[in-house]
Amino acid sequence: MHVTRRRRRGLLALAGLSALLVTASAVPATAATAQPRDADPLQRAVDAVHDTGVVGVAAEVTSPDGSDSARAGTAALGTDRRMPPDGRFRIGSATKTFTATVVLQLVAEGRLSLDDTVERWLPGLVRADGVDGREITVRQLLQHTSGIPDVLPEADALLTADGYRSDRFRTFTPEELVGLALRQPLPETEWSYSNTNYILAAMIVHEVTGRSWEREVTDRIIRPLGLADTSAPGSFPFILGPHARAYTGFGTDAAIDVTLLNPSMAVGSGSIISTTHDLNRFFAALFDGRLLEPAELAEMTATVPAPDLGVDYGLGVAEIPLSCGGSYYGHVGELLGYRALAGATPDGSGTAVVYATGDGDRGTQAAMMALVDQELCATGS
Structure with missing residues (x-):
C-alpha cells in the first residue's frame, strides 16, 4: 500500500498488524541470553524484551508439567510499581483468532459457509473501484486474501498525540x-x-446470529472457558481491574499515556482485553479441540503464504516456524501502547503469551519471538 511512514506506524499502533510475525530463523540467537546464566530461562527472556526499551513486560507459559511466569519493568512510568502478576491489557490483533473461532463455530452449526459471499450477508456494503463483495468470500476475509484495503481512521485520528487526545473517546x-x-x-x-x-x-x-459480535464472543468463548479477566468492551474506554499503563511516543521521544481508548475502531479485529493467563487458556482450548470440531480446526490451520511476513497464514492464525523444528500457531497483537504475542503447539499442550507496554525498538519483536520460540521448543523437548 502507498502510505506514508507516519501512517504506516499508525496502522501498527491501531491495528496490531502482523508485521511482527517473522520466522524463527530471523531471531538473533542471543536475544534471550543476555542476562546472568544462573537466571531462570523465562526470566532471562523477559529481561531481554525489557532491555529493548519497553516500560514493562510480562509472560506466562504452560506445558504438561505446569506453568511459569515472569515479569520485568514497571507498571507505570515514574513509579516502582511492579507489573501486575495477571494484569489486563489490550490484545490487539490476537482478537482475530477469537473472531475466526466464532465464525468457524457458525460454519459447524450450518448457519454459515466459508464460501458464502460478503454480498450474501452484507448486501451492497462492499462496492468500490476494484472491490466487489459479490466476488469475496468469508474464507477470503479470514485469510486476508480479499483484496479489501485496510482501514485508516479519518484525519489521522490516533496517529498523532493531538489526534489521540481529540479522538480517544470517539465511537466508530x-x-x-x-x-x-x-x-x-x-x-x-x-x-x-x-x-x-x-x-x-x-x-x-x-x-447470522442477530446478536452483536461482542455477545457472541462472550457467550461462545469467554464464559464457557471461564476467562474471568477477558472482555469484549465495545466502546467502553477503560481497562478495569489490575493493569499496566500503555505508552507510545507517536514517533517522538516523548512517551504519552494512551491507556484510555474507545476501541470501537477495532471491532472484530483488535478490541479484546485479556491477560496472559486467559490467553493461554484460550489457545490451549482452541488447539486441543474444545472450541472447534476437527473439520473446522483443519480449515483454520490450512495456510497460504504470507510473503510480506515470512510465515504462512490460515484463518485467524499464523503458522510460525520453531528453531527446534516444526512450527506453532499464534498471533501478534498491537493496539496503541500494548504489544503482545500468543502461540500454541499444534495440539495445544504448550502455550506461551508475552506482552509489553511502550514502543520499544526494532529488537522488541525479535526478543518476543525468541521468548515464545524458546518456551515452545522446551515444551516439545
Whole structure:
C-alpha cells in the first residue's frame, strides 16, 4: 500500500498488524541470553524484551508439567510499581483468532459457509473501484486474501498525540470503518493484511446470529472457558481491574499515556482485553479441540503464504516456524501502547503469551519471538 511512514506506524499502533510475525530463523540467537546464566530461562527472556526499551513486560507459559511466569519493568512510568502478576491489557490483533473461532463455530452449526459471499450477508456494503463483495468470500476475509484495503481512521485520528487526545473517546460504527477503508488504495499483492476483513467478519456474525459480535464472543468463548479477566468492551474506554499503563511516543521521544481508548475502531479485529493467563487458556482450548470440531480446526490451520511476513497464514492464525523444528500457531497483537504475542503447539499442550507496554525498538519483536520460540521448543523437548 502507498502510505506514508507516519501512517504506516499508525496502522501498527491501531491495528496490531502482523508485521511482527517473522520466522524463527530471523531471531538473533542471543536475544534471550543476555542476562546472568544462573537466571531462570523465562526470566532471562523477559529481561531481554525489557532491555529493548519497553516500560514493562510480562509472560506466562504452560506445558504438561505446569506453568511459569515472569515479569520485568514497571507498571507505570515514574513509579516502582511492579507489573501486575495477571494484569489486563489490550490484545490487539490476537482478537482475530477469537473472531475466526466464532465464525468457524457458525460454519459447524450450518448457519454459515466459508464460501458464502460478503454480498450474501452484507448486501451492497462492499462496492468500490476494484472491490466487489459479490466476488469475496468469508474464507477470503479470514485469510486476508480479499483484496479489501485496510482501514485508516479519518484525519489521522490516533496517529498523532493531538489526534489521540481529540479522538480517544470517539465511537466508530462498523459501517463507517468499512467506508473509510474503501477510500484507501487497493493492496498491491494477493495476500494483504487488512483489519477491515475482520470488521466485516464481525458484522457477518451479527447478521447470522442477530446478536452483536461482542455477545457472541462472550457467550461462545469467554464464559464457557471461564476467562474471568477477558472482555469484549465495545466502546467502553477503560481497562478495569489490575493493569499496566500503555505508552507510545507517536514517533517522538516523548512517551504519552494512551491507556484510555474507545476501541470501537477495532471491532472484530483488535478490541479484546485479556491477560496472559486467559490467553493461554484460550489457545490451549482452541488447539486441543474444545472450541472447534476437527473439520473446522483443519480449515483454520490450512495456510497460504504470507510473503510480506515470512510465515504462512490460515484463518485467524499464523503458522510460525520453531528453531527446534516444526512450527506453532499464534498471533501478534498491537493496539496503541500494548504489544503482545500468543502461540500454541499444534495440539495445544504448550502455550506461551508475552506482552509489553511502550514502543520499544526494532529488537522488541525479535526478543518476543525468541521468548515464545524458546518456551515452545522446551515444551516439545
